[in-house]
Amino acid sequence: MPAVSDLTSHTGYLLRMVSNAVSQEFARKVRDKGVTVAEWAMLRCLYGTGAIAPSALARKMGMTKGAISKLADRLLEKGLIERTGNPEDKRGHSLSLSVAGANKVPILAGLADENDAAFFAFLSGDEHERLRGLLHTLIHKNGLSIVPVD
Template sequence: MSTVSDLTAHTGYLLRMVSNAVSHEFARNVAGEGVTVAEWVMLRSLYGGGAIAPSALARKMGMTKGAISKLAERLLEKGLVERTENHDDRRGHSLSLSAAGSQKVPILATLADGNDMAFFSVLPPEKHAQLRALLQALIEKHGLTATPVD
């Protein structure tokens, strides 16, 4: 009979354990501001830029146009995103942050920064920098582009 490795022997399992802990706490924090993590990611992707077509935003975020449309509808209902019709193409439109959305992003960014600090401050700064560099190397090596939203 072959030996079956323990779950904790798998780096992916350990990464998922850490990722879940960080993500769940952040989700709880942003929920207090009335948004989901996926909505935060879209708001942050729109921040600092002008109006953008949903298809371009989908490419930028590595998501489907359908997923972007669902997120946009929720954010439109919350008054955090605006839709501008394209006068040259009646079927086309662009998305941008509303004034309320522009005000909300820095608040959410502060929560994200605080969440990272709370979780990763147990590491000495040089170890935290090493961890970030290693994760970035894996992202680049495997061509990962999809924005994690859940």
């Protein structure tokens, strides 16, 4: 049989292992607050932006309009966002945070901060900043712009 590299020799595998651990713990924390990670990402993207068309939000998040529509429906049902009509285009509408949604974002952001702090506590401040810098370099050099929601 030909020699095959070990899984842990692949940087992508290691990144996925770390990402899964961080993401799964965060998913549990936000689920306890009544939202999914995808819903949190949408709430955070809406925070501070005012009303935005679903198509613009889809571009911002790197998602399809259909996926945005499904997320919006769930968040509307939870009372965390609002849908307003467009007086210039009777078919168009905009999405924005409701008061409840705007109040929830800082709480969820605090959970994200706590989750990162707990997971990356083993790194010194300099190591953590180097890791973040390397990840930003990879994101930039690979042209990544999609908001991860899974």
